[in-house]
Amino acid sequence: MTTPHAPAPGPAILDLASDPAELTAALIDIESVSGHEGRLADAVESALRELPHLRVHRDGDAVVARTAAVRSERVVLAGHLDTVPLPTVEGSRGTVPSSWSGQGDDRILWGRGATDMKGGVAVQLALAAALTQPNRDVTYVFYDHEEVDSARSGLARLYRNAPELLEADFAVLLEPTDGTVEGGCNGTLRFQINPTGLAAHSGRAWRGDNAIHKLAEVLSTLAGYEPASIEVEGLVYREGLNAIRIRGGVAGNVIPDSAGVEINYRFAPDKTLEQAQQHCRELFPGHELEFVDLSPAARPGLDRPSAAAFVAAVGQEPKPKYGWTDVARFSEKGVPAVNFGPGDALLAHTDDEHVSARAIRDCYRALQDWLTA
């Protein structure tokens, strides 16, 4: 096993003409936990600069490569270079370097990022090399800091520094969807309700005012809440409203003067962020809501011609995306976006992250067909 964040052993070389599953293994072997994407970004940039049909731009540890503007339509293929930290449990296979099991098309590739999302990045890179004359202009976007808080997002930084590089009619984010198209995504927000009271010795509780008891009504609302399922452009999004943290208490003999609960609302893309916030305020009248995280939902955009063509090419029934992904950033900028990538999203971040060679190759072929048909 390599030591995490050890000094890099010189520049890494990527062969973009290799099979995309083999290329995935090579990408996994260049460890790139969030904040340490530099060596992988260098390798991606170097390999792309070898391709004469692409214009390559570097911004921090993000790399953008664009075909010359010759078609009437431009699409983005996007993926993040970073991974969550390596497993800490001894013997986990979802680590660095990668390893293989099985045979042929049933071979399984194990390693950190196998599903989230070096399989998708390998497909991007292989397409970038192979499609010298695609039927649509393509912008390949590789970015850093996706697995950490939103403020450090490499994609958000690109949108600030060079928004013109990201202009497009449609975007495909190669996050793992097991080869189906997942449209849009739920929004997510979190807020805290922090009632205050008056401390007192619990032997004379009537001199105090118990802040924990003031959460009774809030929890009752949560326990009784029936989350909606909402159809948007033919996809049904399931919402959720959940307490994710609760705290309160000073000592065993003190009436607590403060308490707090933090609540997560996952909302369907029929709502703007402001409408979602308003819904929460209406659910908890008389309480002050302190919002601590706000990420808008993304409409699937499946009514756009470019998206419809993509879905037709892939040939599978699209599904809604429940988790929040960067499709929301594209959607916010007016670029309809879907998730479509190899691997099972439920394996992401696990200690035994893996992906089949078949899934990577199938994804490659589907996108190749769409961009060459």
Place this chain on the structure above:
Amino acid sequence: MTTPHAPAPGPAILDLASDPAELTAALIDIESVSGHEGRLADAVESALRELPHLRVHRDGDAVVARTAAVRSERVVLAGHLDTVPLPTVEGSRGTVPSSWSGQGDDRILWGRGATDMKGGVAVQLALAAALTQPNRDVTYVFYDHEEVDSARSGLARLYRNAPELLEADFAVLLEPTDGTVEGGCNGTLRFQINPTGLAAHSGRAWRGDNAIHKLAEVLSTLAGYEPASIEVEGLVYREGLNAIRIRGGVAGNVIPDSAGVEINYRFAPDKTLEQAQQHCRELFPGHELEFVDLSPAARPGLDRPSAAAFVAAVGQEPKPKYGWTDVARFSEKGVPAVNFGPGDALLAHTDDEHVSARAIRDCYRALQDWLTA
């Protein structure tokens, strides 16, 4: 200011014939934070051994001194030698050594233990020296480790090691009551309710089972609970039922699979510990209650002749004691017990603990009258 727990500068000498307020100052100056009562216990033991009318026993850092058994009735005067730690805030007056402010009987004595309870201990010691032939046999009990968890209580240890030394018809605990008689005490118990659930990513909340939400019903019961006021032997005890801690949560994007609330019930002495526990179980049907602290209530015992005589001698209307004190230990052993001592209990453990010289002298005279009339 002396350094806490500095090496003792040789044995301390107490003059039991001095004024009880001056004696209080001398006791404060012998620092005795819980676990460091040795030097004070030595001084108390030495001084008592000078008195030919008393038999003195030492057990750890507890000292018991008894008059010869010549009367038909025996009473206990009890107090603890230890204090809570010294104030940490610079400039606090409730520290060691003691200091005085004001003039004459209005003089105020400041220092750690001034109210809790070196004033009471000084009264005990002064009475022990002065009453060579009291009208009742008297057992003076001085003990360690009252201000820490119950398992280390010096009084409980005495009851284990030498229960015969504590036999009596009535006990007065000289805890601060501002000179009134406080009878019995509420019991106190704590229990936890710790529901479990099933963890899931909050983007797919329907795959999980939110443990925090299961506390809704518990908090509603607490918020709606009306604590009783219960009369026992003429004294009205106010009960209380309060959440004193609440916890739950894993991460901002995880449905929590565990949560917990800790609840304190202060109950009147009309109930046994078992009845109090049963009351709690009935309040929270369907939940498992994990009891973590159980201290019985003490009936005031004011219907006993010895107690009635004491109340008559002190000449003030008795009140209920809300906080739990060691009267419950005496009560448990069949010895009715009351709290009666100098100083305001609300000043106990504060950074500016103090007591008036008058309060100490008044307490001394009241007990002297009762034991000599």
